Amino acid sequence: MCELTVMKPDRTILAEDVVYIGVDAGSVELRSILGDVTVVKGTIAEIDITNEAAIIQMEE
Structure with missing residues (x-):
């Protein structure tokens, strides 16, 4: 499987084991393999x- 680690540009982790990324009006939704x-x-x-x-x- 190909789960992603999602980070800020400074490499601060926002979410791990991400399998879904959705974009809506300036927001990014991240869903992990466990449903977080x-x-x-x-x-x-x-x-x-x-x-x-x-x-x-x-x-900012």
């Missing part, structure tokens, strides 16, 4: 499947 949901304000800056990581640029 994290919603953050920001945009997707990068998704790197090879390294199983995604970067979210947070709104």
Whole structure:
């Protein structure tokens, strides 16, 4: 399986084992393989499947 670790640009972890990323009006919803949901304000800056990581640029 390919779960992602989702981080801020400074590599602070926002969520782990993420299998779903949804975007809606400036918010990013992250869902883990266990069903945990994290919603953050920001945009997707990068998704790197090879390294199983995604970067979210947070709104200030």
